[in-house]
Amino acid sequence: MTTTDAPPAPPRPRRRPGDRIFAGSATGAGILILVVLAGVAAFLVSEAWPAVVAPAEDIPGGDGLTAYIAPLVFGTLLAAVIALLVATPLAVAIALYITYYAPPRLATLMGYVMDLLAAIPSIVYGFWGIAALAPALVPFYGWAEEHLGFLPFFAGPASVTGRTMLTAGLVLAIMILPIISAISREVFGQAPALHREAALALGATRWEMIRMAVLPYGRSGVIGGAMLGLGRALGETLAVALVLSGSGGITVNLIGQSNPSTIAANVALKFPESTGIEVNALIASGLALFVITFAVNMFARWIVNRRADFSGAN
Amino acid sequence: MAKRIDVSDLDIYYGSFLAVQSVNVSIEPRSITALIGPSGCGKSTFLRSLNRMHEVIPGARVEGKVVMDGQDLYGSDVDPVDVRRQIGMVFQRPNPFPTMSIYDNVAAGLRLNAKKMRKSDLDDLVERSLRGANLWNEVKDRLNRPGSGLSGGQQQRLCIARAIAVEPDVLLMDEPCSALDPISTLAIEDLMTELKERFTIVIVTHNMQQAARVSESTGFFNLSGVGQPGRLIEFNPTEKIFSSPDEKATEDYISGRFG
Ligand SMILES: Nc1ncnc2c1ncn2[C@@H]1O[C@H](COP(=O)(O)OP(=O)(O)OP(=O)(O)O)[C@@H](O)[C@H]1O
Ligand SMILES: [Mg+2]
Numbered sequence: 001m002t003t004t005d006a007p008p009a010p011p012r013p014r015r016r017p018g019d020r021i022f023a024g025s026a027t028g029a030g031i032l033i034l035v036v037l038a039g040v041a042a043f044l045v046s047e048a049w050p051a052v053v054a055p056a057e058d059i060p061g062g063d064g065l066t067a068y069i070a071p072l073v074f075g076t077l078l079a080a081v082i083a084l085l086v087a088t089p090l091a092v093a094i095a096l097y098i099t100y101y102a103p104p105r106l107a108t109l110m111g112y113v114m115d116l117l118a119a120i121p122s123i124v125y126g127f128w129g130i131a132a133l134a135p136a137l138v139p140f141y142g143w144a145e146e147h148l149g150f151l152p153f154f155a156g157p158a159s160v161t162g163r164t165m166l167t168a169g170l171v172l173a174i175m176i177l178p179i180i181s182a183i184s185r186e187v188f189g190q191a192p193a194l195h196r197e198a199a200l201a202l203g204a205t206r207w208e209m210i211r212m213a214v215l216p217y218g219r220s221g222v223i224g225g226a227m228l229g230l231g232r233a234l235g236e237t238l239a240v241a242l243v244l245s246g247s248g249g250i251t252v253n254l255i256g257q258s259n260p261s262t263i264a265a266n267v268a269l270k271f272p273e274s275t276g277i278e279v280n281a282l283i284a285s286g287l288a289l290f291v292i293t294f295a296v297n298m299f300a301r302w303i304v305n306r307r308a309d310f311s312g313a314n
Numbered sequence: 315m316a317k318r319i320d321v322s323d324l325d326i327y328y329g330s331f332l333a334v335q336s337v338n339v340s341i342e343p344r345s346i347t348a349l350i351g352p353s354g355c356g357k358s359t360f361l362r363s364l365n366r367m368h369e370v371i372p373g374a375r376v377e378g379k380v381v382m383d384g385q386d387l388y389g390s391d392v393d394p395v396d397v398r399r400q401i402g403m404v405f406q407r408p409n410p411f412p413t414m415s416i417y418d419n420v421a422a423g424l425r426l427n428a429k430k431m432r433k434s435d436l437d438d439l440v441e442r443s444l445r446g447a448n449l450w451n452e453v454k455d456r457l458n459r460p461g462s463g464l465s466g467g468q469q470q471r472l473c474i475a476r477a478i479a480v481e482p483d484v485l486l487m488d489e490p491c492s493a494l495d496p497i498s499t500l501a502i503e504d505l506m507t508e509l510k511e512r513f514t515i516v517i518v519t520h521n522m523q524q525a526a527r528v529s530e531s532t533g534f535f536n537l538s539g540v541g542q543p544g545r546l547i548e549f550n551p552t553e554k555i556f557s558s559p560d561e562k563a564t565e566d567y568i569s570g571r572f573g
Contacts, residue, residue: 203399
């Protein structure tokens, strides 16, 4: 070694202005969403607080905040769960049919129809539910009470208007069907040909191929779609406010006369004529909805990540 | 087990495009048949027509006959699903199911074929297949890990294990080593030599030495121009193909004087 030169300084990464602008605006957008979220949470908490500390008899209903919110939370979850249970399998079936069974022309057409369904405003679903679906379901509710009455869900007495929890859940199911099936369709269509061919080359039938190479691959996408749908179902206001005759307490009877309302529908119906502490109670229920939605998303994320190793993303 | 395949006057189409024209060939059981030829001449297309994987592509169809031990594979009453259960396939890119463990990958075909199987029988078969693919020692401690966590060569051997687990009569391999390093390639070549005791093997390869090393017979595909169908120019014992081929085109291709 004869050289005495100092080792050359490591080259400094060149910062291009475009990179910097993009990095800055992306960071800004990220911070903005956090700030907005925090602002909403702070608003909800501060406005709900008076209702939390108020004496029980001041809260609407007269039994305190918990007794006021509990049936609403229950109703919200029940309607959303019904919607999810009905919509998810149906949406997956529709998505599979469109991606792997339907002739190409029909598949395109069905895709358009599903997108159209997603674009219909919820008030229209509400009117349809109250004017068409509810009356149409009345005979079924009568039948269900008679023959399936041993199940608590169909205990009756059956509603004569049909504006029941089950009707509301079904309307919600139809509302969230397009979003779930659109996302499922997307992920099913992307299942790699490599793995689909691997299954077929093993002698899988089309359905077996779907089970081996398509459904596992699309699983997290379907869960994601279902969670988006669930979010919509939890927060849906107008359709439920119109369809559900909700005034009752907690019950799993899905076809009865008196049903728990949902948080969003209850806020929409009560807010215009509320004053003072009643408003705070409504906002407290809104805070509960905020927490529920948050929890649902965390749960979904956990499910998706649990088997990340096997997700096919690697 | 191993069966012979007789192909006569086979034309293979993609829609209206004739990709491969009038192939006539007999593939011997318990031997390795290599298919060589320039890119785009229809080797993969021909290989995939042997287990009816070809028709997975919309618009793809064949005319002519493929007969395996007297059974017409394209007969009107033949279910392509049954054909593929008898004729397994290994692809160019290793494609273990990423959502399944190593164990489940090997068991995948078994679960299709025999719905109900005792756990211990299944364990045995999975072990036997992995040993058959020379992979057992490397994976026996992590059978429940995803198959996609293996190296490329290991993944390809996993795919071979998956294919031989169902005991097919014929094993088709489309450039099984093209994504692998020389050591994994040798491992798979050794494996093929072992497997030909039990299976009929057809392999597509761009590697002349590989064809010369492992195969008994070699077929040379060529096409006379862009848009023209590929044809099987020569089919002969590998020794002859690589020493004194009948066709000038074969000799040119093998000696690198091609095109
Ligand atoms: N899915 C497809 N649709 C239409 N044409 C196809 C399709 N796959 C292959 N072809 C055409 O068929 C011909 C033969 O292709 P093939 O893949 O069989 O060639 P190959 O001999 O396997 O080539 P390589 O050595 O590059 O793998 C080519 O002209 C190709 O463009
Ligand atoms: Mg090829």
